[in-house]
Amino acid sequence: MPQLLRPFLRFSPLIATALAAVAALTGGAAAQAGDRPTLTVYTYDSFSAEWGPGPKLKQAFEANCDCTLDFVGLEDGVAILNRLKLEGPSTKADVALGLTSDLIPEAKATGMFTDSRVDLSELEVPTGFSDPVFVPYDYSYLAFVYDSESVENPPKSLADLVSGDPDQKIAIEDPRTSTPGLGFLLWMKAVYGDEAAARWEELRPRILTVTPGWSEAYGLFTKGEVPIVLSYTTSPAYHAIEEGTDRYKAAGFAEGQYLQIEVAGVLKETPHAELARTFLSFLVGKEAQAILPTTNWTLPVRDDIDLPEAFSDLVSVDRPLLIDPETVAKNRRAWTDEWLQAVGAR
Amino acid sequence: MTAERDVRSPSDRGDVASDARAALRLDDVRFAHGGAAFRFDLTVRSGEWLALIGPSGAGKSTLLDLAAGFLTPSAGQILMAGANVTRLAPAERPLSMLFQENNLFPQLDAFRNVALGIAPRLRVSKDERRQIEAALSAVGLEGYGRRRPAEMSGGERQRVALARAFLRRRPLILLDEPFAALGPALRRDMLGLLDALRRRDGAPPAAIVMVTHHPEDAASHADRVAYLQAGEIAAIGPAAAMLSGRTDPRVSDYLGLRSRKA
């Protein structure tokens, strides 16, 4: 590659490379042909990545729909919602997929979504879920994942974690900038209520650092910098199936695990409303649900899916915790401030 | 090479005996840079004033830089007062060199610039202070001690440099056209000053190797003149004979003496 570049760099770097760039960049955008309808789905990028569920779902859905399924991968659920807010009603999206249930009130407030008309009664979502607009397609539980080679006595409860040895560090995500970070904030709130701030202060010495997102925290964990990290109950399944190791385990907490439900919805202005609804039905159908666990590393919303063996070793959750989205929307700011006070003051 | 031998005057042959006292001796010194090759053989006697003339690129400044230690020869030896200095750093060689410009540190005043010659840490004793002030007044700059280079004229700056060079009392002084930018009268004054200074206190005078583009400078002060061409000393001899152009046709070509002949 650099060898190829060399001649033009020598002669006229400005013009040649600029032209080459313009040519290449415009070339890709031009063609998008065919008379089959294209269903555009905004999602997060690990969903649309080539190892994510996107490509397999696309193949399965396109086999029957006589359409083109087009995933647009954005950073995360929050980014999807922001993109929709920026674009307004003229958005290209027909479906938004990958919002967490916490975002539902905010998403509805945009007025950009329409009823899904998908029958949710057959679905198995912990704590129950019913909503005319959004369809839950998978869920996961937050969990503290630990390295079994360096943690001999993993915490068995949130109380254990909070009062544990401050020299055994944990890494968590920032509720101001990340979904699992906010999830843990809510988890503490769900368990401790008004005492959450005091418990945060107790936990504080144990927190090595608060990262902007999941990647940074998990990177610190796999590097061995922290033995315990805030992640999901399904994380060990990835390491077991893809890497063949059972070194990393999730700690089940007596108080329960906080639940994160991922939902999808149809945009009001879509010209392909029927197709969009068909896609959402497909998404909660058996075929798609069987794809999700080992590509998105989440749990299916149906109980008739055969899960790989690694999933049966996961922490089983008897007490799912969830604060209803409306309450979250109302209190998020105040709770974040409370958290900042408790953890930030030095 | 042969040319060099041809023009040697009989007196030059006596050099070998006085080598131990030679202020500078280049013994088959070789140096190459960017396609140009240099080779120098030269003896400068103690107290002698030698002028180097020749076209640009002939190697005049290269010769000085080799002598001063700013360039390292690829072969050959450089001796000063009988000692081999070929591998010595510039700091360890018994000489002072004046450049065409930038001889002073711009943020130090004249006094400190001179002081650096004898007090490299700029801690000056009473006695040294007297010496420095004497050196400044010897070059006609009494009372200029607090001025910075930017506040002085080109001639004044070079006088400060001269004051420093003489305060250092090195037996060899190399001049890389330090007066080239000055007018004819000022240049003459400076050369006169230089000559007076080196004979000042009865000690044996310092030897001088001077690069110049002005034959009249060489004529008025130099004992001998060396003509350089293409990286070698093509001819060397007593100043008067060399500058008459009769010793070597290349020299007379360079001096423009033959072109008039039809």
Next chain:
Amino acid sequence: MNTRTDRRIRIGAGITAALLALGFLLGGILVLVVATDKAPDVVALLGDPYVRSILGFTLTQAGLSTLFSVILAIPLALALHRARFPGKRPILRLFLLPQALPVLVGALAVITVWGRNGVVSEGLAAIGLPRLDVYGLSGILVAHVFFNMPLAARLFVAALDRVPAEGWKLAGQLALPPFTVFRTVEWPALRGALPGAAALIFMLCVTSFTIVLVLGGGPAATTLEVAVYQALRYDFDPGRAIGLSIVQIVLTALVLVATLLLGRDPAGGFGAGGKARRFDAPNRLRDAGDGLVVILGTLFVVSPFAAILVSGLAADLWRLVSEAAVQEAAATSLLVAAAAASLSLLVSTLVLMAIEALRFGPRPGNARDGVRIGLETATSLVLVVSPVIVGAGWFLALRQVTEVLAAAPYVVVATNAVMAMPFIVRIVGPALRQANGETGKLAEGLGLTGAARFAFVDWPAMRRPLALAFAFSLALSFGDLGAIALFGSSDFVTLPYLLLQRMGSYRTADAAGLALILGLVTVMLMGLVERGFAGKEEPDL
């Protein structure tokens, strides 16, 4: 065309170029204000205790980071400049690499060396000492020093290179001891470059985001940039985001102006490096000290790269290289980087030529100086405009006229180009100034204008620094992520984006492999472009 017309054209072109660059940035902000109908309320923001506390922290960490980077860079630059050893040039080139690394990769590499389980901690633990705990302000400082101290060192080495040859010759001949050389030659040269270097590093640290959060140890370490991100991406409050951004810009502008008043060399500058020949008096103690400083300094800079190398080699590199996704991402990155670097070079050169035209004008006046300082400041301030805001603004603007995803590459290229400008200005500026000082008058006298003046005055002086500038901005854009995040789509994936994507889906080994590939390609690009552009290296005398 006479020289006056020529000067006017140069000034005009430069101002236009600068306005285009600024317009691109400020336009983005403006569009966001208009489109979301949210005017920023800066006064209210400044009254907010949360904002005030992060403002304090932002300034503290940036100030300290700058101080440490600059203070540590001075002995390193001095030692590197004095010492002559094989491999000096590659080391100096390596010193530009931290800037080209995606920040997260660099931060994790720093942790591999300095973290609780890092190499240093393991060493300490092995001899019975407590492990390092860098999380907090100290961690932020270590990482910022890793990213910026080498940059400062290069700026200083270049400043030392600009000392006239006679300075070193005199110092050698007069056998000046090290401290006198420092006082008479080195410090005056460094002092000229100091304000520029400090201003540049301050700006880079003010906007720090990932490092501050990852190494800060908790929300007590929060910068304005984090708040901007939070406001725009998480709370979707553009008014607040813009307000915070304005606070950040104004604050940095104040710092910049202060440095302008302090030193006459606001932009500072760095050249190809390592050309000056010195003749310091022999001094064993000093040489030993230099050796130690060079070894320690180089170890500090190189060790995180070694960490990247080691963890990268553990990845399945061959599979990665043969993956279509990786190849496409690498090609996209190369194109984006080449286009951004070319554009940046063009715009910066125009601005620089205008600055020189203004500097050497026949009638120096306050208005001219004002314009010149304005241009110089403008090219620096771009660093503190948050790319998230610019991206969001342009996203909204472009939506009105075109398909946003198709336009995304152009916005990314433009953002990267603008962000590279402060560096290019610092690399090429000093050479151009010197050339105009030396041959500018001659060109005036000969009435050289237009292409002839460019060919005989500007181009010969700029060729080598332009090569370095091109290589550097290529590397900067190649490793950049900020501009792309907002537009992300499966059609437009760059190598750093792919890297973070894999990191975000458990594929740590792949990410480590990609980091290594990214680093290697960057080093190759820099070396290649410098060679191809500037011709074979002249042997040092």
